[in-house]
Amino acid sequence: MSGTFVGMPAFPEAAREALADSQLRHNLAHATGTIRAKRAKVVAEVADWEELRLAGAAVKERALRDLDTQLVRLEETLTANGATVHWARDAAEANAIVAGIAKAHAAEEVVKVKSMVTQEIGLNEALAEEGISAWETDLAELIVQLGDDLPSHILVPAIHRNRAEIREIFRSKMAAAGRPAPDDLTDEPAVLAAAARDHLREKFLRAKVGVSGANFAVAETGTLVVVESEGNGRMCLTLPEVLVSVVGIEKVVSRWEDLDPMLRLLPRSSTGERMNPYTSVWSGVTPGDGPQEVHVVLLDNGRTRALADEVGRQALRCIRCSACLNVCPVYERTGGHAYGSVYPGPIGAILNPLLKGVGHDDQTDSLPYASSLCGACFEVCPVRIDIPSVLVDQRAQVVDAHRGGVPKPEAVAMKGAAYVLGRSRRLSVVERFTGLGMRFARRFGPAAWIGARDLPDAPGESFRAWWMRTDGGRTDGSRKEDGTDD
Amino acid sequence: MTDARTEILARVREALAGSAVEPVETRAPRDLAPATPEVVDLFAERVADYRAVVERCGAEELEDRIAAALPAGRVVVPPGLSVRVPDAIVDDGTLTAAELDRIAAVVTEARVGIAETGTIVLDHAPDQGRRAISLVPDTHICVVREDQVVPDVPDAIALLDPARPQTWISGPSATSDIELDRVEGVHGPRTLHVLLVAGER
Numbered sequence A: 001m002s003g004t005f006v007g008m009p010a011f012p013e014a015a016r017e018a019l020a021d022s023q024l025r026h027n028l029a030h031a032t033g034t035i036r037a038k039r040a041k042v043v044a045e046v047a048d049w050e051e052l053r054l055a056g057a058a059v060k061e062r063a064l065r066d067l068d069t070q071l072v073r074l075e076e077t078l079t080a081n082g083a084t085v086h087w088a089r090d091a092a093e094a095n096a097i098v099a100g101i102a103k104a105h106a107a108e109e110v111v112k113v114k115s116m117v118t119q120e121i122g123l124n125e126a127l128a129e130e131g132i133s134a135w136e137t138d139l140a141e142l143i144v145q146l147g148d149d150l151p152s153h154i155l156v157p158a159i160h161r162n163r164a165e166i167r168e169i170f171r172s173k174m175a176a177a178g179r180p181a182p183d184d185l186t187d188e189p190a191v192l193a194a195a196a197r198d199h200l201r202e203k204f205l206r207a208k209v210g211v212s213g214a215n216f217a218v219a220e221t222g223t224l225v226v227v228e229s230e231g232n233g234r235m236c237l238t239l240p241e242v243l244v245s246v247v248g249i250e251k252v253v254s255r256w257e258d259l260d261p262m263l264r265l266l267p268r269s270s271t272g273e274r275m276n277p278y279t280s281v282w283s284g285v286t287p288g289d290g291p292q293e294v295h296v297v298l299l300d301n302g303r304t305r306a307l308a309d310e311v312g313r314q315a316l317r318c319i320r321c322s323a324c325l326n327v328c329p330v331y332e333r334t335g336g337h338a339y340g341s342v343y344p345g346p347i348g349a350i351l352n353p354l355l356k357g358v359g360h361d362d363q364t365d366s367l368p369y370a371s372s373l374c375g376a377c378f379e380v381c382p383v384r385i386d387i388p389s390v391l392v393d394q395r396a397q398v399v400d401a402h403r404g405g406v407p408k409p410e411a412v413a414m415k416g417a418a419y420v421l422g423r424s425r426r427l428s429v430v431e432r433f434t435g436l437g438m439r440f441a442r443r444f445g446p447a448a449w450i451g452a453r454d455l456p457d458a459p460g461e462s463f464r465a466w467w468m469r470t471d472g473g474r475t476d477g478s479r480k481e482d483g484t485d486d
Numbered sequence B: 001m002t003d004a005r006t007e008i009l010a011r012v013r014e015a016l017a018g019s020a021v022e023p024v025e026t027r028a029p030r031d032l033a034p035a036t037p038e039v040v041d042l043f044a045e046r047v048a049d050y051r052a053v054v055e056r057c058g059a060e061e062l063e064d065r066i067a068a069a070l071p072a073g074r075v076v077v078p079p080g081l082s083v084r085v086p087d088a089i090v091d092d093g094t095l096t097a098a099e100l101d102r103i104a105a106v107v108t109e110a111r112v113g114i115a116e117t118g119t120i121v122l123d124h125a126p127d128q129g130r131r132a133i134s135l136v137p138d139t140h141i142c143v144v145r146e147d148q149v150v151p152d153v154p155d156a157i158a159l160l161d162p163a164r165p166q167t168w169i170s171g172p173s174a175t176s177d178i179e180l181d182r183v184e185g186v187h188g189p190r191t192l193h194v195l196l197v198a199g200e201r
Ligand code: SF4
Pocket: A269, A317, A318, A319, A320, A321, A322, A323, A324, A325, A347, A377, A380, A381, A382, A383, A384, A385
């Protein structure tokens, strides 16, 4: 796909564009509302849910605090199971390893299971440069790929597209990628799904190389786990002769029984199901069953940077369930594209700066401000990532990164103010993010500077206060809320 | 230049240096209970919740129930299936994916059933066969015995052998990717027919 997140405008500007798109807002509100309700129902079924969350957090935390030992163990067990282990410091190294494996088998194409990590490293684009086509096989990813588009939600990446648009994409784009859509294609979801089934089956049956990520990697047993719904994962993990799995180093859990809390937490938090339709578990090569050549690429790409951040490292526990997106008032209004990353929503607002570091680009630096600090994300997170605390810490780091160098310490507040002053119609959107940033900066950062320069003040009302008062913009709001949140 | 492995492990050690605080060990809450008749009932209910077909029967009826559940077309069975399926192709490991695609149905057994989540776990032993045969044909008829049903996920994890490949199946293949409308059947078998057999093997 040619769509890219690189060079996207910073969050406030991207958010403004998204807010103007009423179709997107409608689809998002519907999606997040529906999944929220499903999740709440199945979570309420579990009597000891809070205890389970503690266990989930502990499983991941234990592995992370001992990550070097766990990774070495994982390498040993995978190798003993017949897999080949590769290590990649960054996206370029990982992409080169995957391309090298495909080339060694003279493969002109690979089939892919939906995987955030391969999006993170831009694998499809890197393979395309080597003349290798990477076919996305998850229905939503197929829609996004054929539509030359970007995913907008971790779980339902094509949520910004309605059925009529999907029909149009299938009719106009499938033929160029393989088996065309049937002439009598309607916009019924079942009919569209059947068209995707036929289109992709041809690719599954002939594919030599499959590419996946992994939801979990068990160090003790050398086992990888992929959780999915459609069966495209099973196809990619089972039918090709060669399987390459790109696994972030934070996916490791220590022991086989650690999968218990994780497999109970993930589906209920993610799709709001008691269990997802399919979970595939494999430990290297099984003679006579599935791929006979199995590779695992262990990827850093900023994870060790995040691990070094004592407050932020908890973000590495994330199991990508997307529950935090679905409860986030900011995400519900702006959608995923505004975050300019494959990791959107509250988790994206902390994970991107942690992986990339702050002080380098405006897009990343703006993300810790893309929140009202309302705390809903922490409450639903199955591995208890305290996103609000990490956001506050990241804001401080953004301010610090701009202090004493170029740009100057006041740059963050200034940038926000200049932006607002520049075009007044931006104000309605931007004040929600700027007000907090200004007050934060005043309290912890260049307080004297702001006082001396007599800058126009950003609105005193915080986003959260505004949210409570107006019911998220649905009313003008007459109910006042006491106190502030910063 | 150091190699990637050495450098990543060094970065990890550096990142963790000085923060030796051991996290508290927390065990997942688990309440391992024997599979009572209520647990078996719950399993049947929860599997049916996913819009799979669930039938309960006695061992003596099993052959007839399988025959009745089979769609038109050919059927493949794993080499170790303990029940007779007339005219079935017995998988010898040589059928290609394209050949499996021309077969309408597969009959397998299972390793464990999880009541709480309505999940069937295959560990691809000879009574279940290699992974491809229960994936490519469009109808999967799965025989689960009542004594294979356990209450919840931790019971299953305790029973399963991580050295074996596993497929955890909760209902037929499904997607909600188009306007969140649930559609059963994308790439995996579109029909999952579970025969829950009373008594022990
Ligand atoms: S941060 Fe927590 S809630 Fe958000 S995607 Fe990750 S695991 Fe899920």
